[in-house]
Amino acid sequence: MSKDNNKHFTIMIIPHSEKESVVLNVPVYIFKILSIALVMTSIFAIMFIKQYYDYREEAQYAQRSIAENKSLTREFAVVARDAIELREKVARIEELDQQIRKANEFDPTKSYFSQQNRLALVEEEPDEKSRVTASSLLATEAQGAVQAVKDSLPMREESLQEVQSLLQERHQELAAIPSIWPTSGNMVSGFGMRTDPFTYRPDFHTGIDIANRTGTPIYATADGRIVFAKFDGGYGRSILINHGNGISTRYAHLSRYTVEPGQHVKKGALVGYMGATGRATGPHLHYEVIVNGNAIDPYKYLP
Template sequence: MPDGLLFNIANWTGLTSMSNSKKKYFTVLVVPHSEEQAISFRVPLFMIQLLCVVLSMLIIGVFILARGYITAREKTEEVDILMEINRKQKEQIDLLASETENLLMQVQRLDDLQEEIVSLVDEDIALREKHDQNKEADLEKKPLASLQLASRGDNLVINRMANNISTLQGELPSKLKELEQLKGAVEDYRKKLAHTPSIRPAQGKLSSPFGPRISPISGRREFHTGLDIANSTGTPIFAAANGRVVAAEYSKGWGYYIMIDHGYGYRTKYAHLSSFAVEVGEQVEKGQLIGRMGNTGYSTGPHLHYGVHLNGVPVNPTDYLN
């Protein structure tokens, strides 16, 4: 057994010695393992009680402190997590705000594109008028740029985003409507274009232009109401635009001739033909074979007399050739 002191605490369980007074004591006996003499001392009961009370308070105090420390540490961790979440959310809000700005810019780009499309087809007066009306309505609205309230990262970023979104909500349906109207107008324009004489109806040499000339038949001054394209008999003749054949017949002057009504006030005439490839009432498309070149009627050689009429008045076909 190692050397040392064995604390032999006696009287814990009531081995008490009574004094004359009512004072109670505990005797603590310390017995060394060596041959040395045992040490004993008396401790008054109130001291033990006091010690117990102090110890209890100490334990309770330590417990409360430890508990407070753990709670504080948990709170700190929670705050750290919340701050991290907050930081990420702020980043996401910034990102969303910048996305809404991108969307606004794209809507503005749509405006520009719309303007470009209108300018491409601006011969169409109805389309231009409609577009100008839409533009006036747009000017009454708040300009998009003024709604971008603040720079990224500050407190107004959410306001800015909300404003951008409400602008988009207001803007997009009307933009959609405008684009649908534009689509309709462009379709009409394309239709009109398909019905406007724009191609050369036959291959050959331009033998007589539109305008005043000396008639090769009578030798007198006359106004040539079309242009003559000379080539060999049988050269194919094509419709200058979509339309409906309104005449395919013979007349003394024009010989075998075809008249096509294209709508929009346009009619085209193909005269001195040798044969027809279409009948009256037939719908034809631009570039479709309608007959063959000939030398019928008042004609001095195989050629096509090609006339364009706008609202019943002969116009220069050259202006309609690409």
């Protein structure tokens, strides 16, 4: 036994009655044990209180989370439905692309969209396994829709760019075909066999003659490049325009011209003025359409 264990406190309880006093002989180590027990109890109490507050905070947080979750679910449903709607709109743009191609007789094989892709856009169904909750079903469908839109947008852009360039080409082709009247006036002589106004002998007329006053404006009938603007024998002051694709037009007997060789002109551009230069009996325009070197009836090209 150690020395400490021999120390004692003596506690005397003296009643205020006739009863005998109680004398308690308490060893010191009992006090030590009691002190330790008190400290331990205090620590446990503090831990318990802290735990309680932590739990209460967590419960409040959970409650807030549930409310937030509900509102997020509602907001997500709106976004998801928008995504699905977006997929349908993109599918509609694809349909329009197809219709534009069809209407313009563009090569449908040049379309970048397969039937399969279109079906995927319109009818994409969520995986059976994911049919757990309404929200997860919606999430899967929305995810699929966003993915489908994401996958098809670059192709869609490429295809529309192709349509744009095809339309531009088509526009250029149309602009290069003579399709308007070169001047105003009366058509006094048509294309084909006729009696020559000078020799009165049968003669093949290679164009049409439109008569009006000297100085009546003459216009290019299609986009093209001026081959020449010169005095050309019986044609007098005349212009030849090359429109590409083997097509050119001639404007003869002009009083003067307003263009130079090599110049590019647009359909409807002023190129000169009516006159009676060369082999002409009076002021008129002799207009020719030449295809692959052969004069053809210009009337067929007029509106």
